Amino acid sequence: MISSIAELISDRIGAMPAGERRAAQTLIANYPLTGLKTVAEFSAAAGVSSPTILRFVARLGFQNYPEFQSALQDELAAQLQSPASRTLNPGSTGGAVSPMLEATLDNLRETFRHLTDKQLADIAARLAERRGKTFLIGGRFTDPLARYMAAHLAIIQPDVYHLAGQESIWRDRLIDMGKRDVLVIFDIRRYQESLVRFAEKAHQRGVQIILFTDQWLSPIARFARHVIAGRTAVPSAWDSSAALFVVAETLIGAVTRQLEAAGAKRIRDLESLR
Amino acid sequence: MISSIAELISDRIGAMPAGERRAAQTLIANYPLTGLKTVAEFSAAAGVSSPTILRFVARLGFQNYPEFQSALQDELAAQLQSPASRTLNPGSTGGAVSPMLEATLDNLRETFRHLTDKQLADIAARLAERRGKTFLIGGRFTDPLARYMAAHLAIIQPDVYHLAGQESIWRDRLIDMGKRDVLVIFDIRRYQESLVRFAEKAHQRGVQIILFTDQWLSPIARFARHVIAGRTAVPSAWDSSAALFVVAETLIGAVTRQLEAAGAKRIRDLESLR
DNA sequence: CAAAATACGTAACATAAGATACAGCGCCCC
DNA sequence: GGGGCGCTGTATCTTATGTTACGTATTTTG
Numbered sequence: 001m002i003s004s005i006a007e008l009i010s011d012r013i014g015a016m017p018a019g020e021r022r023a024a025q026t027l028i029a030n031y032p033l034t035g036l037k038t039v040a041e042f043s044a045a046a047g048v049s050s051p052t053i054l055r056f057v058a059r060l061g062f063q064n065y066p067e068f069q070s071a072l073q074d075e076l077a078a079q080l081q082s083p084a085s086r087t088l089n090p091g092s093t094g095g096a097v098s099p100m101l102e103a104t105l106d107n108l109r110e111t112f113r114h115l116t117d118k119q120l121a122d123i124a125a126r127l128a129e130r131r132g133k134t135f136l137i138g139g140r141f142t143d144p145l146a147r148y149m150a151a152h153l154a155i156i157q158p159d160v161y162h163l164a165g166q167e168s169i170w171r172d173r174l175i176d177m178g179k180r181d182v183l184v185i186f187d188i189r190r191y192q193e194s195l196v197r198f199a200e201k202a203h204q205r206g207v208q209i210i211l212f213t214d215q216w217l218s219p220i221a222r223f224a225r226h227v228i229a230g231r232t233a234v235p236s237a238w239d240s241s242a243a244l245f246v247v248a249e250t251l252i253g254a255v256t257r258q259l260e261a262a263g264a265k266r267i268r269d270l271e272s273l274r
Numbered sequence: 275m276i277s278s279i280a281e282l283i284s285d286r287i288g289a290m291p292a293g294e295r296r297a298a299q300t301l302i303a304n305y306p307l308t309g310l311k312t313v314a315e316f317s318a319a320a321g322v323s324s325p326t327i328l329r330f331v332a333r334l335g336f337q338n339y340p341e342f343q344s345a346l347q348d349e350l351a352a353q354l355q356s357p358a359s360r361t362l363n364p365g366s367t368g369g370a371v372s373p374m375l376e377a378t379l380d381n382l383r384e385t386f387r388h389l390t391d392k393q394l395a396d397i398a399a400r401l402a403e404r405r406g407k408t409f410l411i412g413g414r415f416t417d418p419l420a421r422y423m424a425a426h427l428a429i430i431q432p433d434v435y436h437l438a439g440q441e442s443i444w445r446d447r448l449i450d451m452g453k454r455d456v457l458v459i460f461d462i463r464r465y466q467e468s469l470v471r472f473a474e475k476a477h478q479r480g481v482q483i484i485l486f487t488d489q490w491l492s493p494i495a496r497f498a499r500h501v502i503a504g505r506t507a508v509p510s511a512w513d514s515s516a517a518l519f520v521v522a523e524t525l526i527g528a529v530t531r532q533l534e535a536a537g538a539k540r541i542r543d544l545e546s547l548r
Numbered sequence: 549c550a551a552a553a554t555a556c557g558t559a560a561c562a563t564a565a566g567a568t569a570c571a572g573c574g575c576c577c578c
Numbered sequence: 579g580g581g582g583c584g585c586t587g588t589a590t591c592t593t594a595t596g597t598t599a600c601g602t603a604t605t606t607t608g
Contacts, residue, residue: 017555033351036310039596049557054597065596066564077307100524101386105379112375114302116284141425144418151415152512217303222296222321229303236527238426246516250374253510291585313566323587328567339566340594 004075006031008060019048020056032072039065099235104242107231111243114229120247123210123226124254130157132180135207137163137170139195142186142241145212145248149184152252156259156266167194174198179206187211187218188232188239199223212244278349280305282334293322294330306346313339373509378516381505385517388503394521397484397500398528404431406454409481411437411444413469416460416515419486419522423458426526430533430540441468448472453480461485461492462506462513473497486518 006028013024026046027034034045043050054065062068127134134153138146143164150162163170177183183202187195196219199209203223211224214232221227230243280302287298300320301308308319317324328339336342401408408427412420417438424436437444451457457476461469470493473483477497485498488506495501504517 019556030351030354033347033354036347038594040594050596051558051598052556055555073307073310077304080304080307098386100527101382101520104520104523105382108375108379108382112372114280114305116281118281119284119287122288141422144422144425147421148415148418148515151418215303217300221299224299225295227299227303229299234523234527236523237530238523238526240523241422242516242520242523245519246375246378246514249378249508249510249512249514249516252512253374253508256511293586312564314564324566325568325588326586329585 005035005060005071012059016056016059019052020059022046022048023053023056032076035072036069103234104240107233107240107243108246111230111247115247119226119228120250120254123228124251124258126182126208126210126226127153127184127251127255128157128258132178132182133159133161133176134182134184135161135163135173135177136184136186137195137198138186139188139192141238142188142212142244145186145241145245146184148245149248149252153255155270156256158266167198171198171201174201174205177202177205177207179208181207182210183207184210185212185218185220185224186241186244187220188214188230188241188244189216189218191218191220196220212247214239279309279334279345286333290330290333293326294333296320296322297327297330306350309346310343310350377508378514381507381514381517382520385504385521389521393500393502394524394528397502398525398532400456400482400484400500401427401458401525401529402431402532406452406456407433407435407450408456408458409435409437409447409451410458410460411469411472412460413462413466415512416462416486416518419460419515419519420458422519423522423526427529429544430530432540441472445472445475448475448479451476451479451481453482455481456484457481458484459486459492459494459498460515460518461494462488462504462515462518463490463492465492465494470494486521488513 009024009028013021016024023042023046026042034042037045039050039053043053046053057065057068060068062071134157136146136150136153138144147162147164150160154160154162161173163173183199185195185199199211199220200223203209208226209220209224210226210228211218211220212228212230213221215229217227217229228244228247230241230247232239232241232243234240283298283302287295290298297316297320300316308316311319313324313327317327320327331339331342334342336345408431410420410424410427412418421436421438424434428434428436435447437447457473459469459473473485473494474497477483482500483494483498484500484502485492485494486502486504487495489503491501491503502518502521504515504521506513506515506517508514
């Protein structure tokens with residue numbers, strides 16, 4: 001079975017005329033980048049004319065050049081999103097557990113690779129900024145993450161609220177929200193209508209939204225000031241929220257560090273209350 | 275110093291208008307593929323108009339769109355040729371992020387290293403066994419994990435209950451618990467007195483306890499049938515529950531697989547209820 | 549060795565892509 | 579509340595990209 005275009009090429013390269021073969025070799029040589037450039041550039045790199053390139057992709061079975069490029073891009077997307085393929089682990093971890101663990105480790109690495117220090121620092125700074133209130137809410141499966149984050153933030157600073165219960169309840173809380181406030185939303189597929197509506201209304205009131213979502217971006221991204229896109233794919237019937245969980249923990253740590261001075265006093269006060 | 279376009283973006287994303295920021299977030303979310311597509315496709319993915327995309331790349335310092343794409347391709351070429359450089363993002367190694375990530379990755383590996391497939395399989399089998407009820411409860415910071423697990427398990431099987439609210443409430447639920455039932459407890463330092471008491475009473479009633487705890491083992495371990503000890507140490511003011519979270523997800527996946535036949539029907543029934 | 553078939557490139561064409569001008573709108577500041 | 583600024587989208591235009599037609603070169607075969 002032929003799965004990648006590279007395989008397809010090496011499968012048929014024998015039955016190609018000289019010019020097309022040069023095209024094939026050039027493409028393979030630094031795959032798949034040459035194929036993503038324009039026909040003119042491709043042809044120049046291969047030292048043949050444009051029509052030869054087009055005949056080449058036609059021979060591979062594509063209707064036209066854009067279709068060929070799309071196929072390459074899809075392949076590249078798959079490759080970039082599941083870095084598992086590049087870490088070929090030769091039996092180092094053989095159990096039935098490891099697929100799940102490995103996928104999660106990859107998701108973590110991949111999620112943080114798309115996340116710069118500056119982004120996290122900005123978000124942490126916004127959360128640490130003690131001007132307005134902080135609200136947290138999540139979807140069906142992600143609401144526990146909102147709770148987890150709220151449980152920590154509420155200790156180191158005042159005015160942290162987790163929005164729970166029925167939609168009507170938190171919808172009414174909108175009235176307390178304004179420009180100075182922050183709303184942290186967790187929303188991964190399948191995105192919840194009610195959350196989107198809520199986010200939109202909050203946005204209209206000038207609330208700054210920090211969104212935790214998956215790589216396909218919840219529609220809430222439209223309204224969000226900051227977006228954290230975590231990888232969720234694992235070999236399971238469910239999506240994994242582990243990457244978002246770790247980002248949340250990282251943020252909690254960062255905020256705590258920023259509030260060190262004020263926070264330490266607050267924690268001491270809390271202790272004395274027990 | 276700014277070496278990659280991704281860094282450049284996150285450096286300037288703060289100073290961008292809303293539309294362009296959406297473009298930036300969309301690009302980062304699955305970098306760099308969106309940037310290799312046409313302006314029209316990019317704009318559609320981001321939910322903005324084409325000119326906004328062009329203004330976005332102009333703001334990044336590129337003269338025109340093709341130049342921007344070339345830069346992305348060059349970057350991608352460099353990345354594909356030296357896979358090692360992917361993991362070491364020179365800008366972020368010095369930052370505050372990676373210590374946290376690295377520690378979490380270590381915790382995950384370490385946690386699973388002490389966890390055999392058989393252990394997990396046994397626990398999953400016990401959870402999938404549909405003789406009695408399943409109760410879940412957690413401590414101050416770990417209760418969200420109990421909720422997360424409950425949210426999933428409740429979908430694939432009946433009689434799954436998360437114990438929330440005040441101590442007196444769940445203490446009274448003890449009366450419904452018996453030998454056939456399972457109690458999943460999350461408890462990490464500082465271990466909660468109330469949970470220990472609850473676990474002891476449940477144990478006396480013959481309830482099988484599955485305990486998620488840290489490597490120092492909650493006192494509840496005395497009463498537990500199964501103990502999962504996760505690593506929690508991270509360079510932060512707080513302990514990390516990420517390892518326990520991932521174990522929970524792994525178990526959820528395993529239970530789902532075991533209940534595939536029965537669970538599939540149940541999920542279908544649930545869908546039809548909406 | 550000759551004739552035919554195939555391959556290749558040049559050049560003209562059509563199309564789709566990127567760029568720009570302009571008007572509407574919202575937002576912020578005064 | 580009013581004026582100004584800046585952001586965004588629609589519509590138009592221009593560019594360059596992919597495509598095709600055709601003539602020449604090259605190879606293959608009888």
